[in-house]
Amino acid sequence: xxxxxxxxxxxxxxxxxxxxxxxxxxxxxxxxxxxxxxxxxxxxxxxxxxxxxxxxxxxxxxxxxxxxxxxxxxxxxxxxxxxxxxxxxxxxxxxxxxxxxxxxxxxxxxxxxxxxxxxxxxxxxxxxxxxxxxxxxxxxxxxxxxxxxxxxxxxxxxxxxxxxxxxxxxxxxxxxxxxxxxxxxxxxxxxxxxxxxxxxxxxxxxxxxxxxxxxxxxxxxxxxxxxxxxxxxxxxxxxxxxxxxxxxxxxxxxxxxxxxxxxxxxxxxxxxxxxxxxxxxxxxxxxxxxxxxxxxxxxxxx
Amino acid sequence: xxxxxxxxxxxxxxxxxxxxxxxxxxxxxxxxxxxxxxxxxxxxxxxxxxxxxxxxxxxxxxxxxxxxxxxxxxxxxxxxxxxxxxxxxxxxxxxxxxxxxxxxxxxxxxxxxxxxxxxxxxxxxxxxxxxxxxxxxxxxxxxxxxxxxxxxxxxxxxxxxxxxxxxxxxxxxxxxxxxxxxxxxxxxxxxxxxxxxxxxxxxxxxxxxxxxxxxxxxxxxxxxxxxxxxxxxxxxxxxxxxxxxxxxxxxxxxxxxxxxxxxxxxxxxxxxxxxxxxxxxxxxxxxxxxxxxxxxxxxxxxxxxxxxxxxxxxxxxxxxxxxxxxxxxxxxxxxxxxxxxxxxxxxxxxxx
Numbered sequence: 001x002x003x004x005x006x007x008x009x010x011x012x013x014x015x016x017x018x019x020x021x022x023x024x025x026x027x028x029x030x031x032x033x034x035x036x037x038x039x040x041x042x043x044x045x046x047x048x049x050x051x052x053x054x055x056x057x058x059x060x061x062x063x064x065x066x067x068x069x070x071x072x073x074x075x076x077x078x079x080x081x082x083x084x085x086x087x088x089x090x091x092x093x094x095x096x097x098x099x100x101x102x103x104x105x106x107x108x109x110x111x112x113x114x115x116x117x118x119x120x121x122x123x124x125x126x127x128x129x130x131x132x133x134x135x136x137x138x139x140x141x142x143x144x145x146x147x148x149x150x151x152x153x154x155x156x157x158x159x160x161x162x163x164x165x166x167x168x169x170x171x172x173x174x175x176x177x178x179x180x181x182x183x184x185x186x187x188x189x190x191x192x193x194x195x196x197x198x199x200x201x202x203x204x205x206x207x208x209x210x211x212x213x214x215x216x217x218x219x220x221x222x223x224x225x226x227x228x229x230x231x232x233x234x235x236x237x238x239x240x241x242x243x244x245x246x247x248x249x250x251x252x253x254x255x256x257x258x259x260x261x262x263x264x265x266x267x268x269x270x271x272x273x274x275x276x277x278x279x280x281x282x283x284x285x286x287x288x289x290x291x292x293x294x295x296x297x298x299x300x301x302x
Numbered sequence: 303x304x305x306x307x308x309x310x311x312x313x314x315x316x317x318x319x320x321x322x323x324x325x326x327x328x329x330x331x332x333x334x335x336x337x338x339x340x341x342x343x344x345x346x347x348x349x350x351x352x353x354x355x356x357x358x359x360x361x362x363x364x365x366x367x368x369x370x371x372x373x374x375x376x377x378x379x380x381x382x383x384x385x386x387x388x389x390x391x392x393x394x395x396x397x398x399x400x401x402x403x404x405x406x407x408x409x410x411x412x413x414x415x416x417x418x419x420x421x422x423x424x425x426x427x428x429x430x431x432x433x434x435x436x437x438x439x440x441x442x443x444x445x446x447x448x449x450x451x452x453x454x455x456x457x458x459x460x461x462x463x464x465x466x467x468x469x470x471x472x473x474x475x476x477x478x479x480x481x482x483x484x485x486x487x488x489x490x491x492x493x494x495x496x497x498x499x500x501x502x503x504x505x506x507x508x509x510x511x512x513x514x515x516x517x518x519x520x521x522x523x524x525x526x527x528x529x530x531x532x533x534x535x536x537x538x539x540x541x542x543x544x545x546x547x548x549x550x551x552x553x554x555x556x557x558x559x560x561x562x563x564x565x566x567x568x569x570x571x572x573x574x575x576x577x578x579x580x581x582x583x584x585x586x587x588x589x590x591x592x593x594x595x596x597x598x599x600x601x602x603x604x605x606x607x608x609x610x611x612x613x614x615x616x617x618x619x620x621x622x623x624x625x626x627x628x629x630x631x632x633x634x635x636x637x638x639x640x641x642x643x644x645x646x647x648x649x650x651x652x653x654x
Contacts (some may be wrong), residue, residue: 119327119329120329120488121327121328121329121488122327122329123329124329125328125329125330126329130329141479142482142488144475144478144482146459146460146463146478147463147475
């Protein structure tokens with residue numbers, strides 16, 4: 001919360017307390033509309049680092065999400081042995097920009113990791129993420145199988161699952177997925193990115209992927225989500241490989257509601273949020289909202 | 303000189319192990335280090351490849367350096383560089399220094415093997431990798447020893463990560479990350495027959511407890527009995543005193559008193575402290591050590607034949623217990639002439 005916002009809120013609240021109930025509520029409503037942060041910030045521009053910073057700033061800046069001394073996990077998609085140009089992993093510059101902003105906001109440690117599908121060493125290097133994030137001071141590590149902890153989820157299908165300890169123990173988690181086509185789920189966006197911290201035979205959840213992804217969202221609640229659409233993979237996902245399937249959008253979407261972000265991400269592919277099972281399911285179960293018309297969306301450069 | 307050689311051996315062993323660790327892929331398209339450097343310097347592989355493929359592989363030209371060095375300095379590679387030779391020496395140091403069982407002369411097998419490998423290469427059956435010391439070491443380490451070491455570490459970490467204490471967890475996590483980044487395999491490697499290959503390798507090393515040997519004991523290996531004897535010779539300054547009258551070219555003072563010990567050492571023979579000196583000295587010492595009539599000699603007690611060998615005036619015997627070496631040549635019926643042949647052989651080897 002910025003100093004200006006704080007003064008405004010305290011002044012309003014102070015004034016409100018002296019007023020009769022009805023007037024107070026009305027005033028609060030006015031304040032809320034005037035100074036509310038947008039639900040989504042959609043920023044387009046040539047530099048992935050700059051648009052990432054602009055998107056987070058539009059939401060109120062990283063200090064809104066990260067406090068001094070926080071241990072932060074930034075979770076990109078590093079699932080595949082692919083280069084950034086192939087659009088199968090999160091853009092390294094987007095990840096690096098977030099790491100940098102976390103440190104600027106006072107984070108003590110920023111951890112970056114993913115449980116890839118291909119050889120982790122290849123994925124970490126070829127994606128460019130390990131190098132870019134390390135350059136900003138991130139603690140980039142490979143998944144250590146000994147650090148999965150059986151975690152109660154109490155979902156509709158998943159009652160419990162081994163999840164990565166570093167995620168569970170972090171003060172804040174930031175989700176940085178890439179927007180991609182996915183053969184089974186339709187698209188892979190922010191909700192599906194959390195499969196990267198699942199241990200065990202996570203492929204099992206593909207049987208009922210939509211419900212399971214929403215189950216996961218019950219325990220994995222990111223402080224901030226930044227969807228990378230600098231390059232999107234329009235077909236042959238999630239692995240891709242052919243540059244013909246890659247479309248350059250030079251866009252990122254930031255927000256705190258994963259369902260809303262995924263609903264917005266669907267529009268990049270000519271779809272609507274309700275076309276995706278996990279978005280529908282997430283909205284139905286109250287994880288977030290998929291009605292873009294109800295959201296305050298700040299568009300910059302688009 | 304001994305320290306220099308040990309330093310050299312340590313350096314090359316560590317270099318070998320470093321390159322071995324760096325052989326692991328790290329995600330980039332190239333490894334970043336010349337991990338096959340030792341193999342590039344391997345003349346056996348050079349020759350076998352040349353014979354079997356009829357092509358000169360550029361990388362192997364480096365092995366000509368080893369050949370050239372061998373021509374000048376003898377088996378310098380075995381004693382100063384070869385990592386398997388170094389391991390053999392290390393195990394050999396553990397050997398009990400009492401007595402050595404008499405062994406038949408198996409060492410000529412290596413020449414048969416060498417000829418077989420080269421001839422079979424000529425007919426395109428390339429088997430050098432099975433016996434080549436560097437190949438043997440790399441294979442044993444990567445398929446057997448390294449997985450076993452990793453298993454030990456990973457099993458330990460499996461247990462440590464079970465401890466439910468945050469203070470310990472951070473230390474364990476730090477240790478794991480460090481080891482995982484530096485020496486451990488990315489994932490626990492397993493290979494079929496890994497145990498067999500490990501046992502074979504340990505067996506080869508363990509043979510040093512019976513009799514010290516160089517390299518894999520075959521092929522380019524230095525003849526072990528020579529190694530032992532040469533190592534002892536090294537301790538004796540007046541080497542020329544060991545040479546028979548009118549014997550070999552080694553007789554000249556310069557070669558005998560200085561260069562011969564030097565070269566013997568270059569050949570990779572570990573001098574052994576407190577080891578019995580060669581029988582030839584024992585005999586001399588039995589004769590009183592100071593003045594013995596030239597041309598006279600003693601009969602070899604155990605040998606079948608009677609062999610005279612000369613004693614030299616002024617020679618000081620250094621072995622208080624002359625009977626401690628049962629493997630002396632005379633016991634095999636070759637006596638001094640056998641030793642003489644051996645000396646000549648070594649000498650000739652210098653100029654090959």
